[in-house]
Amino acid sequence: EKITVAAAADLKFAMDEIVTGFNKNHSDVVVEVIYGSSGKFFTQIQQGAPFDLYFSADIAYPRALAKKGLAASDVTPYAVGRIVLWSNSMDTTHMTLASLADPRITKIAIANPKHAPYGKRAEEALRAGKMWDTVQSKLVFGENIAHTAQFVQTGNAQIGIIALSLVLNPELSKKGGYYLIPDTLHLPLEQAYIITKHGADKLLAKQFAQYMTSKETRRIMTRYGFVLPGEK
Amino acid sequence: MHLTLNVQKNFPGFHLAADVSLSGDRVGVFGPSGSGKSTLVGMLAGFLKPDAGEILLNGDTLFSTSRKINVRPDQRRIAMVFQQHSLFPHMNVRNNLLYGYRRCQVDQRSIHLDTLVAVLQLDDLLERDITTLSGGQQQRVSLGRAILANPRLLLMDEPLSALDDTLRFQIIPYLKSVSSEFGIPYLFISHSLVEMRLMTDTVLAFDKGAMVGQTTSEQLARDRMGSSQVGYINLLNLGRASDNGSLYAYPWGAARLLLSAASDRDHSMAELSSKDIILFKQHPEAISARNLLQCTVRSLFNTGRRIGVELDCAGNTLISEVVQDAVNELGIIPGSTVFAAVKASAFRILPG
Amino acid sequence: MHLTLNVQKNFPGFHLAADVSLSGDRVGVFGPSGSGKSTLVGMLAGFLKPDAGEILLNGDTLFSTSRKINVRPDQRRIAMVFQQHSLFPHMNVRNNLLYGYRRCQVDQRSIHLDTLVAVLQLDDLLERDITTLSGGQQQRVSLGRAILANPRLLLMDEPLSALDDTLRFQIIPYLKSVSSEFGIPYLFISHSLVEMRLMTDTVLAFDKGAMVGQTTSEQLARDRMGSSQVGYINLLNLGRASDNGSLYAYPWGAARLLLSAASDRDHSMAELSSKDIILFKQHPEAISARNLLQCTVRSLFNTGRRIGVELDCAGNTLISEVVQDAVNELGIIPGSTVFAAVKASAFRILPG
Amino acid sequence: MILTESDLQAIWLTVRLATVVTVILLLVGTPVAWWLARSRSRLKGMIGAVVALPLVLPPSVLGFYLLLAMGPNGPVGHLTRALGLGNLPFTFWGLALASVFYSLPFMVQPLQNVFESIGDRPLEVAATLGASRLDAFFSVVLPLSRRGFMTASILTFAHTVGEFGVVLMIGGNIPGVTRVASVQIYDHVEALEYASAHRMAAIMLLFSFLTLLALYAWRADNGKRS
Amino acid sequence: MILTESDLQAIWLTVRLATVVTVILLLVGTPVAWWLARSRSRLKGMIGAVVALPLVLPPSVLGFYLLLAMGPNGPVGHLTRALGLGNLPFTFWGLALASVFYSLPFMVQPLQNVFESIGDRPLEVAATLGASRLDAFFSVVLPLSRRGFMTASILTFAHTVGEFGVVLMIGGNIPGVTRVASVQIYDHVEALEYASAHRMAAIMLLFSFLTLLALYAWRADNGKRS
C-alpha cells in the first residue's frame, strides 16, 4: 500500500522524520512525500495530480481546493510558521527590524511577497515595524523561502527574513543566531492540510492524517520551529 | 529514340526557344558558351521547368503545359552527366558509380561495373574518396555513374572537356558502342566540332538561345569547315590492314590507302581532315604524300572563304577544301577529274 | 619569373616529385589526367603543403622544409584559376571579378575591369548572380577574377576547357598580352597540345606524378608531333597583308604567302600544322595548294612513325611531317631541295 | 555508492526521457525541417516562427499552459481520453510530449539550416539516377546532413536533460515516473542538501561531458571525409 | 492599456537583456565556433563538449552555482570586485553574464555547423586573391554563413527571452533591474493571477511571433540568392 503526500518545501526535515515514525507502526506501507511549492501543488491538484494528501504552507490553497470540491477532508491546520531575521555574516541575535536601516546592509532578501506566504508575512512585519519604505530599495526577492535563504547563505544578501524552520535546519543552524520576529507584527502564517479527492478512498491517507495529531509528531514539529495550532 | 521538343524558357535577359522533332540515337547539341545548351538538357532531365511547351520521348509525354503533365525527374529514366560533375561527396568512387545501377531493375542492368571501369581507367580509384580525385578523374566517374544507371536516354554536358586527347579518343568509341550495343540513345553537348563529328549523327545547333537549326553532324561539319581549325572531318570505313614496307595498306572501297598507323581489326574507321587533301590537276611527281587518288568532282559548296569539293574517289566520298583561286586555276568543276594527294600520316585510326 | 621548385608530395597510391629550376614568363604544365598537375600548382599557391622540399619564386623562399618556411597563401600574391571554378556564390559577377582587385594596392592595379570584361565577353553579365551563369561563363569570370588581382604569378588550371573554339582563340592572345604587357608571368595547365603551343614557351611535362621533363613548347610540339591529332604547329611571323584577288598576300621573311584570311594588323602570327605541308621533289603543276615554296632540308627527326622535316624556306623555318617511305622515295636528306605545298586555307591567323 | 537509489532512479529516468524525446523529435522534426528548407509556400515563414515560439515562454509558464491543455478539461486532455490514452499529466508520456513540444526548435532549426545548405544539385543528380524523393532523402540528404543531425540531437538531448520548468509542472515530481535528474538536483538544492546536490550535479556533468566528448570525437572523425 | 507599467518595464528589460546577450554572444561565440570548426587541435573535442555542458544542468541549479561563483566568496565575485565591478548578482550585468554563459551553446553549435559546411575551398580562393584570414572571414565566411547566424541569433535571443531559472536564481527579481518578462509572468502564475499571466504571455508570444515572422521572411528572401 502506498500514498503520495505533497508537502510544502519548508516541511522537508520535519516530514521526513514524521514518516519514519509513522513507518514504525505501519511497516509494510510506503508514504511517498513530494516537496515543492504550495502554489504549484495547488495548480496540479486541480489538474488531477495523483496526490493523496496536500500539506500547504498557506491555508488559503487548501481552502480554495475545498471550495472547488477537491478536498475529501476538512481543511486542517497543522502548524503556524514563524519568521526570523537571519544572516550568515553578522550577529543577528541582538538585532531588531530597525537594524535593517544600517547603511552597511545593502541587500535584504525576503521571499517574493506576491506569492510566497513567508514573503507576505515578511512584508507585513516590515510595514508594521515602519521599516518598509526605508528598506524597499535594498530588497531582493527569492522565489521561495529556501531560495531566499540561499541569497543570504551565499553572502549575496547580507541579511534576510526567512522561516524559523529553515534556520533550525542543520545546514544553516551552524552559522549563528537569529532574531525571531514577533508574531504580533504579522498575520499568522497558518499552514493546513487536506486529504484530496484522489486520496478519498485510501484508508492509509486517513491513518497518516490521524498520525499528524500524535504526540511524536507534535514534538518533531516543535523541534523544527513550527508552532502548533492552538499553542503559543 | 524519337524526341519531340517544343519549349520556351525565359531567364532575365535570355530567352530560349527550341522546336525539334527528331529520330536518332546519337544527337549532338552544339553552340557557343551561354547559348542555352545546358538549359535545354536541364529541361529534358526534368529539373528545369519550361515556361511553356511539350516534351515527348518515344511517344511518352514528359512535359506538357497544355495537358498539365510534368513527369518527375526520377521517373523519366534520363540520366545526366553534369557539366560540373556533382559527384556525391559522401560516397567513394565505387558507390558513386553504382548509385544509379542499384536503383535500376535487375533485368535492366545491361552494363556492368567492370567493363566500364576498365574503359574509363578507374580501376585504381574505386575505393577512393571523391574529394581526392583529380578533375579528369571526377569527370570520368560522373560519366560512368550515368551510364551504369542504364537510362532510357543519356544526357552528357561536355563530358570530355577535362580529359587529355589520348583518354578522350579512347572513351569516344566506347560511348558510341554503349549507345549501339545497349541501345542507350544519347544527347551530347560539346563545343568541339571534332567531338560532334565523331560522337553524333544529328545535331541541334544553338546560338544565343535560339535553336538555329537541326542538322546532321555531316552537314554541320561541312558548314563549319571554313571557320574550324580542323576543317571538315572525313570519316573513312577501311578494311583490314596489311603490311606495306614501313606503312600499312588499307582497302578503302575499290581503292587502297597507305597509312602510317594500323589497327588489327577487320574494319577500321579513320578520320581525315579536308585540309589534309591537296588536289592536282595532273598526276604529280615525286611527292611526299603517299596516297594519290584519281577522283571525280561531284559537287562544290561554299563555306565562308573556302570551297568544299566533294569528290568521288573510286566510289568513295571525300571532301577536300580549297580556295576560290585554286578552283579557278585547276578548273575544278563538277565532272572534272582531279588527283587528291593525302599523306600517310594525315589519317587517324579511331580506336573502337 | 624565376622559379625553383623541388618538392615531394605523397598521397596514398600517388607520389609526386618535381625538381625544376626555370626562368620564363609563360610556363606550361602538361600531362594526362591524374598526373599531378593540379597538385603541383596547389603547392605553388600554398594551400597544399609539400611533404618536403623548397619553392622559390624570384629568389623569395615561399616554402622550405629545411628552413621551416611556409609563406601563407594570401602573402604569396599568386592568383589561381581553379579547375572547378569556385566563384563566390554570395557575390554577383562584378564583385567576384573585383575581389582581388580591391585587395591589391592602388598603384599596382595595372589591369582594369572594363578591358578585361570586353575580352572575356562578360559585359552583359556583370550584375548577374553567379548561380545563373553557364559553365563557360563561370570559367571566364574565374579567369578574370584572377587576372584582376594583378598577381606576381598567375596559375591557371585548364582555364579554357569549357569554352568554344571561337572564344578560346580570342582569349589566348589576350592572356599572352596580359603576361607581356603587365608583366604577369603565368603557369598554364592544359592537356591540349595546341594551347600549350600557343600559350607557353617552357613546358613541364608530367606523367603519373613524375616530372618527366622540362622542355620548350617548341620541343614538346616536335616530340608529340607523331601522336597528336594536330601535328606540329608552326608559328609564322607574317607582315602586313595585301589584297591578291580573293586571297591575301603576306610577306613572310623573304618569301610571300597566300592566305584565305586576313587581319588588318602590321604584324600577324599564323599557325600552320606540319600535317598541312606536302613536299615535292620537283615543282608540281596545277595544284590546288596556293603556296609552293622552294626549301632546303635542314634536318630530319623521328617521332614515332613520322619523320619531322625541318625546312629552311627563304630563311624561315618550317616543319613538315612525312612518313619514312616518302623520305626514301623523295630522297629527303639534309641539304636537299624540296618544294613545300601549302593550301591558303591551311593557315590560321591568330587574333591578338 | 555515492548516489542514493533515488538519485540513480532519477538519472535513469532522465536518460530514458531524453532518449525518447530525441528519437521522437528526430522523427517529427526532420520532416518539418525538410519542409521548411524546401518549401516555397507562403506558410513557410509562419510555420517557422511557430516552431521557434516555445523558446520565448519561460519553461514553467509553458508548463502551466501545457498542464491546462493536457489536463482533464483541456483540449489535449479531451483528445487523449477520447483516444483511450487517459490523462497525460503526471505520466512519463505526458512529460515526453511536453518536452517534445518544448524542444522542437532545437531539433528543427539546425536541421533546417543544414538541409538548406545542401542545395538542389545533389537531389537533381539523384533524381536523374532514378532515386525517388524518399530514396534520395535517405541516400543523399541524410548522409550529407550528418553534422546537422549530430548538432540537433545533442542540443535536443542535452536540453531535455537540463529541462526542468516544464517537467516539474507537468510531471509533478513523482519518483520513478516523472522525477528526472534535473528535478532531483533542484530538490536537493531547495532542501539545502548541498552535498547531495553537488554530487549529483558533478556526476551528471561528468557523464554528459564524456558523452559529448565521444560524440565530438566521432564527429571530428567523420568530418575528415567531407 | 492592457499591460501594467511593471509589465511594460519587464518587457523592455527583457528585450534589452536578450539584445545584449545576443550581441555579446555573437562576439564571443563566433570565434569559438570558428576555432571549433577549423582547428585540428586535440583540444577541440574537449572544448566543444565544455561549450555544450551548460545545457545539461537544470537552469535553476546552474543559477545556484553561478550565485555561489559570483557571490562575495566565489571566484568570479573575487575577480569582479578586484576589477572594481562590484558584485554581479542582482544586477543587470550579472544577469547578462549568466545568460551569456547559459546560452553559449545555442550560439556556438549552429555557427560551428555552418562554418564546417563552407569547407576549405572558398578560403583558399580568397587567400590566392590576397585576402588575409581576417579579411576572408569577413568577406567570404560571414556572408556565406548568413543563415547560420540567423538561426544562432534567433535561438539565442529567444532562449534568453524565455530563460528563467538562472535569471530567477541570481537576479533577485528586482523591478526594472532584473525582473524580466519571464519572471513577471511566472510571478503572475504563482500568485494565481491567471488573467494577467495570460495577457502578458499572449503579448509576448505575439510580439515574438511577429519578430520571428519578419526574420523568416527576410531569411527566405535572402535564401533565394544562394
Ligand SMILES: Nc1ncnc2c1ncn2[C@@H]1O[C@H](COP(=O)(O)OP(=O)(O)OP(=O)(O)O)[C@@H](O)[C@H]1O
Ligand atoms: N537561372 C538563370 N537566371 C538567369 N539567366 C540564366 C539562368 N540560367 C542560365 N542563364 C543564362 O542562360 C544562358 C544559357 O545558359 P546555359 O547554361 O544553357 O548555357 P550553355 O549553352 O550551357 O553554355 P556553356 O557552354 O558556357 O555551359 C546563359 O546566358 C546564362 O547566363
Ligand SMILES: Nc1ncnc2c1ncn2[C@@H]1O[C@H](COP(=O)(O)OP(=O)(O)OP(=O)(O)O)[C@@H](O)[C@H]1O
Ligand atoms: N587528397 C588526395 N588523396 C589521395 N590522392 C589524391 C589526393 N589529391 C589528389 N590525389 C591523386 O593524385 C593524382 C594527381 O591529382 P591531380 O589533381 O594533381 O591531377 P591532374 O594532373 O590535375 O589531373 P586532371 O587533368 O584530371 O585534373 C590523382 O591520381 C589524384 O587522384
Ligand SMILES: [Mg+2]
Ligand atoms: Mg553549359
Ligand SMILES: [Mg+2]
Ligand atoms: Mg587537375
